[in-house]
Amino acid sequence: MAGFPGFSFDPKNRAHATRMTPTRRFALALSLLAVMTVIGAAGYMLIEHWPVLDAFYMSVITISTVGFGEVRPLSPAGRLFTIGLIVTGVGSAIYLFSVIGELIVEGRLREFLGKSAMNRKIHGLQGHVIVCGFGRFGGAVVEELNRTAVPMVVIEADPARQAELDVAGALHVTGSALEDSVLEEAGIASARAIIVATGSDADNVYITLSAREKNPKILIYARGDSDAGLRRLRLAGADQVVAAYQWAGMRIAASIIRPSVVDFLQLSVPGRESEVDLEEIRISRQSPAAGKTIAAVERANPRLRIVAMKRDDKPLEMIPGADTQIEADDLLVVIGESDSLKRLASL
Template sequence: MTLTRRFALALSLVALMTIVGAAGYILIEHMSVLDAFYMSVITISTVGFQEVKPLSPAGRLFTIGLIVTGVGSAVYLFTVIGELIVEGRLREFLGKSAMNRKIHDLKDHVIVCGYGRFGRAVVEELTRNTVPMVVIESDPAKQGDLDGLGALHVMGSALEDSALENAGISSARAIIVATGSDADNVYITLSAREKNTKILIYARGDSEAGLRRLKLAGADQVVAAYQWAGLRIAASILRPSVIDFLQLSVPGRESEVDLEEIRISRESPAAGKTIAAVERENPRLRIVAMKRNEERLEMIPAADTRIEANDLLVVIGETDSLKRLASA
């Protein structure tokens, strides 16, 4: 049994014995709840304070039994606490408890499985955009990096159901499966889909067979990391100006020109206006795509298309213009 589990067990035993002791004094000696808990605590802790009132023979026998069982539980708890302090793991234990509470309170967050080169790039970008997330990583050597980044994380294998559950799979909105093994990624994808049928699954694959199986397993989007890198290099040779433009307009980079998706609210001034009207009011901005409800993304929508509340617009333009439209 791990030290942290021993601590939880010892703490539970002491709490249980305190409650049992208080209940016994209430039933046998007819004490008030406060007096009963006082008697139970001073008996288990062996501090030797004066009794609330003289005990009856039955009360004394009960106290003897409480000392034998309760004091042993208290000594066990103090021993475990000593081990935690001696091994320097008390702060670590308390830190994990605080992290687990934060993860438990998360809703609509993103889970990243694997903190390798691919996963690290994803985590850094999500962190920069303050997206709530939890990282699952099996390599203990990477825990220091995750602590330094301030990322919520679960140390363990995403192949285990407990790791996914500890990361809040049931309340997450998306999961990124980014381990270095196609077989593991397929298994994690199946597990994630089983535990949350509505979650969006983005999975990494390194082979054609792996990409095909990830799609069959239920991944919403699969990415061939090395294939994309190769295509990007080839494109930079064939179409260097296009690549320069794409690098300039990477979403969220706070450059002069940005590319963003904007959800139109009911209160937005853009709601009810045509695309042409919105572009006239924002000369340095262009709407390049629009998605309405469950319809497919429409590229280069017609200028006379009327924008409705809850429409999703893909917009390119000056950063300040994009911020004005997004905050309206």
């Protein structure tokens, strides 16, 4: 791929992504039939000078071959136009019926109707998260986002994984995220974040470039499996890059060197509803904590400590001073017992 030496784009992926499914053929056939109906009505209006209703009625009965008589006597030019409409329009109708038959025979009619409902839900999303790839890495991300009820859409190129996505209860689009149309179908323009988690560094770089082009403000989290991949993902515009195998190796090594620290970190994984939890809390203007000091908030909420604070665009401040005054819109990173965190968050 130009600009990123050492990466190659597999044309087989694009061929797979552009292969037309029965549901897409149904949409195409329906659109084609509608266009032919409009063309037929327009032809009768121009040639025979018929009213709109008569022209549309004649167009529909001609294309559907129901055998009704002519609405009005046709001129020679009108008869020639009707012959052409029968040849082209009836072919469009037959194509539509064959696609419907294919959907029924293959048991995909319910699937198509389900996808239509899912597409409506996806188009209604705002500020959601897109996950590209439902492998082991992407599946773990989806499980965590699902558990915290974060609105999301999964893009997965392998149709065989659709059953797993249905079980997970995730909105999804079957197709390759390498295709612009698939990203658009997943609502890239209105998404707040995208997680690029396919198994190919080259594909992840390409998807990152596409996502940044279509939504310059979106947050991009990308997976990389090599040092070169991580570097190129940053160059492509990813906000954060993750080397899954590297982090796993570091975690195992740390558990050998500092087992107590790792046990504590495991205990305080954010959002796990364990005895000790780690959470971020945005202070609203109505919160009783606004205007109070760090020490006052900690005294009012036993077994809780504020370990970091972020204000406006300033860097994250670790271990803020006890006399630091909390302001509205401050973001606090808090560790403590789950019940104490819930009480503070409820304020």
